Amino acid sequence: MITMIKKTSTVLLATIAISGPMMTSLSAHAADEHFVMISHAPDSDSWWNTVKNAVKESADTMGVRVDYRNPSTGDLADMARIVEQSIATNPDGIIVSIADFDVLSGPLEKATRKGIPIITINSGTAEQSLKLNALMHIGQPEYEAGFGAGKKAQKAGVTSFLCVNHYITNPASVERCKGYADAIGVDLTSSMIDSQQDPSGIEMKVRAYMRSNPDTDAILAVGPTSAHPTIRALDKMKLNGKVHFSTFDLSEDIANAIKNGTIAFAIDQQPYLQGYMPVVILTLYNRYGIIQSNNINSGPGYITADNLALVEKLTGTVR
Incomplete structure (x- = not known):
């Protein structure tokens, strides 16, 4: 998802209790x-x-x-x-x-x-x-974060990409994809899929897109929800390390994928x-x-194999 931001201390509650399961x-x-x-x-x-x-x-x-x-x-x-x-x-x-x-x-x-x-x-x-x-x-700033990620990908030789967007109804997620597309100079319309949020469905859609567009240089996931199934899709297609893959946000699975070379970097908000x-x-x-x-x-900050050790132990708690 989507998404942003920093540290310090306190949050909100009430003298009047709000009822409800959420x-x-x-x-x-x-x-x-x-x-x-x-x-x-x-x-x-x-x-x-x-x-x-x-x-x-x-x-x-x-x-x-x-x-x-x-x-x-x-x-x-x-x-x-x-x-x-x-x-x-x-x-x-x-x-x-x-x-x-x-x-x-x-x-x-x-x-x-x-x-x-x-x-x-x-x-x-x-x-x-x-x-x-x-x-x-x-x-x-979501557009700027996507643009920065796209510029890093462009330096790596990327000229085309797929944005796997699991929350397309959130304008911020589209801004992430749009920034990346503008950075590498491509049209977003044909480069973004509405993957929705079912993990099996996401994996299937990524595999179908990559089969139909075998010249795709890179993949951008807008968060762990779309990144995790994409990792599995690339593994099954034996495309690990052959496609420049980046994602927003961090998780244990994403950290492991950075370590093994499947993901080039994560954008940290x-x-x-x-x-x-x-x-x-x-x-x-x-x-x-x-x-x-x-x-x-x-953000954005960028987590790569070079600085992963600094944040890996804190994934899911502070990072």
């Missing part, structure tokens, strides 16, 4: 401050576990309570309803990913009218965050920062009226 209490502290973090991620997206870890550590450090809420299937209409439900509880702040500006702008306007401060994270742009009247945006920093910033804003004047770009 809400998880991330801190046992009893506190006056009640924040809510709302992401677009389905329950199956393990990448967000690092964000949740950061939220818990940040909440514990700052002595606040945070609710983490998400649409269980990743449905954006469901996410918009969660935003509205969360606003109705009058939290002291909202942290939200801009999975789709058009879908979320209406519900989030209600937060502004009620004077609830907002920090946007992960998906979306600084410009969209500003339009939502958010205090700031913490995340990775430092998700820990996306969970840790907004809790700290909202706490300082609520308590003291302190707010920094700039957004936080949490």
